Amino acid sequence: MKxxxxxxxxxxxxxxxxxxxxxxxxxxxxxxxxxxxxxxxxELSWYIRxxxxxxxxxxxxxxxxxxxxxxxxxxxxxxxxxxxxERVDPRAAEFLAVERDYLTGDWTLTKVLxxxxxxxxxxxxxxxxxxxxxxxxxxxxxxxxxxxxxWSFYFGDESGGLTLLPSAxxxxxxxxxxxxxxxxxxxxxxxxxxPRQASQHDG
Numbered sequence: 150m151k152x153x154x155x156x157x158x159x160x161x162x163x164x165x166x167x168x169x170x171x172x173x174x175x176x177x178x179x180x181x182x183x184x185x186x187x188x189x190x191x192e193l194s195w196y197i198r199x200x201x202x203x204x205x206x207x208x209x210x211x212x213x214x215x216x217x218x219x220x221x222x223x224x225x226x227x228x229x230x231x232x233x234x235e236r237v238d239p240r241a242a243e244f245l246a247v248e249r250d251y252l253t254g255d256w257t258l259t260k261v262l263x264x265x266x267x268x269x270x271x272x273x274x275x276x277x278x279x280x281x282x283x284x285x286x287x288x289x290x291x292x293x294x295x296x297x298x299x300w301s302f303y304f305g306d307e308s309g310g311l312t313l314l315p316s317a318x319x320x321x322x323x324x325x326x327x328x329x330x331x332x333x334x335x336x337x338x339x340x341x342x343x344p345r346q347a348s349q350h351d352g
Contacts, residue, residue, distance in 0.1 A: 157215040165222060188229035190237045190245060192316065198227055199320020202290055203327055205271070209278035217275060244301070244312045251304055266296065283332050287325065294321040 172181055188194070201224040208216025251260075270293045277286035294317050301313040 154213060154215045158218045161215065161218050161222070185229040186245075186249070187233040188231060190241060191231040191234045192238070192241060193231045194228050195313070195316040196319060197230075198224065199294060199317065199324060201227065202274070202293075202320075202324050206274065206278045206286060206290075206328065209275040210281065212279055221271070238312070240312045247304060263300070270296075283328065287328055290324055290328075291321065 172178060201220055205217060205220045205224075208214075208220060254260075256264075270289060274286060274289045274293070277283075277289055298314060298317050301317075
């Protein structure tokens with residue numbers, strides 16, 4: 150890992166923490182949270198969220214810590230990239246209400262352990278691609294998305310699960326297709342070429 154990469158990563162995280170401290174100091178946390186949550190109802194953000202796994206894997210493969218940090222920050226902020234929708238799908242609103250109650254409710258040991266699965270999964274994904282293990286990387290990606298789908302069905306009942314299912318499956322299909330395509334190209338490029346047969350004019 151390059152020293153410059155480490156400095157940029159630490160500097161970026163420091164700026165984020167400083168911005169969060171400013172928001173907290175000005176007492177605008179509730180206002181900001183309400184603003185962000187309203188935009189989170191735009192389902193376009195749901196569809197792009199899984200796609201951030203692609204640059205995450207790319208930067209891990211390139212062993213760029215700063216790229217990984219920027220991708221994670223983009224993923225975390227993507228919930229409010231799009232404007233609040235004029236009309237919210239009732240099923241989406243119901244699912245987000247369940248999600249909000251889950252996040253703001255009492256945090257039991259089980260909930261803490263489930264929450265730890267998120268950073269642990271991203272760490273495992275980073276390690277897999279950092280070590281250039283594409284098969285393990287694909288395994289982790291599919292496991293992450295499937296766990297999210299199971300969570301949505303378990304805590305958000307059938308309606309909530311069906312609301313999240315399309316965006317999760319589309320994102321998973323795109324990620325799998327792109328990574329498998331890249332793996333195929335890499336293997337094709339690294340395979341030895343057959344020796345050229347000598348023609349009658351050789352020599």
